[in-house]
Amino acid sequence: MSTRQSGLEISNVQSYRDKLFSFLGDRDPLDVLAQTAPALEDIVRENSAEVLRTRPFQGKWTPNEIVGHLSDSEWVNGYRTRLILCEDNPTILGMNQDFWVTCQRHNDRSPSELVEIFRDLRRLNLRSWKAISSESLKRTGQHNERGPESLGLMLRMLAGHDLSHLDQIHRFIGAVRNAA
Numbered sequence: 298m299s300t301r302q303s304g305l306e307i308s309n310v311q312s313y314r315d316k317l318f319s320f321l322g323d324r325d326p327l328d329v330l331a332q333t334a335p336a337l338e339d340i341v342r343e344n345s346a347e348v349l350r351t352r353p354f355q356g357k358w359t360p361n362e363i364v365g366h367l368s369d370s371e372w373v374n375g376y377r378t379r380l381i382l383c384e385d386n387p388t389i390l391g392m393n394q395d396f397w398v399t400c401q402r403h404n405d406r407s408p409s410e411l412v413e414i415f416r417d418l419r420r421l422n423l424r425s426w427k428a429i430s431s432e433s434l435k436r437t438g439q440h441n442e443r444g445p446e447s448l449g450l451m452l453r454m455l456a457g458h459d460l461s462h463l464d465q466i467h468r469f470i471g472a473v474r475n476a477a
Contacts, residue, residue: 310442310443310444313443314443314450314454316457316461317453317454317456317457317458317460317461318453318454318457319457320457320460320461320464321453321456321457321460324456326452326453326455326456327423327426327427327452327456329456329459329460330419330422330423330426330455330456330459331423333367333415333419333459333463334412334415334416334419334420336463337364337367337412337415337416337463338412338416340360340364340463340466340467340470341364341408341409341412344360344408344470346361346407346408348360348470348473348474349361349364349408349470350404350408351473353469353470353472353473353476354469354472357469358398358469359404359469360466360469360470360473361403361404361406361408361411362398362403362404363462363465363466363469364403364408364411364412364415364466365398365401365403365404365406365411366394366397366398366403366462367415367459367462368411368414368415368418369392369394369397369398369401370394370455370458371415371418371419371422372418373392374422374451374455375418375421375422375425377389377438377451378422378425378426378429378448378451379425380438381436381437381438381447381448381451382425382429382433382436382448384438386437386438386439387438387439388438388439388441389438389439389440389441389446390441391440391441391442391443426452429448433448434447434448434449434452435447435448435449436448
C-alpha cells in the first residue's frame with residue numbers, strides 16, 4: 298500500500314506509523330496531546346515571526362507552516378474521530394497537506410494566531426478523546442490511503458505526529474539560526 302505524506306511517497310504504511318510510534322514511545326498519548334499547545338506557545342514566545350517564517354531548506358515548510366499544518370491536522374482529526382465514533386466503519390478521506398498549507402497561506406499568518414487556533418481545537422478535541430471509552434477506541438474507519446484505522450491507533454498516531462513535528466520545528470529553527 299502506498300500513500301503520500303508531505304509530498305513524499307511512502308511505500309509502506311506501517312513504516313510511517315512506526316516512525317510516529319517511535320516518537321511516542323511509552324508515553325501516554327493523552328498526556329502528549331495535552332502538552333503540545335503549551336510547547337507551541339513557548340516556541341512562538343521564544344522566536345520572532347521572522348525566524349518562524351523563514352524557510353530553512355528548499356522544498357520544506359517553515360516552522361510557521363508546520364504550526365499551520367498542526368492546526369489543520371487537529372481540525373481534520375477531530376472530524377475523523379467523531380465520524381468513527383458515530384458511524385460504523387466510515388471512509389476517512391486523506392488530505393493533500395501541502396495544498397492546505399499553501400492555499401491557506403499559513404506562512405503569511407501570525408504565528409500566535411495559528412497557535413491560538415491549534416490550542417482551541419486541541420482543547421475541544423482533547424475533551425472528546427478523554428471521554429472515549431476503551432471499548433470505543435476499538436471502533437474503526439477505512440482511511441482511503443492507509444487502510445483500516447481504529448480510534449486507538451489514531452490516538453497514538455496523532456500523539457506521535459505532534460512529537461514528530463515539534464522535533465521538526467526545533468530542528469528547522471536551529472537551521473534558520475545557524476544560517477543567519
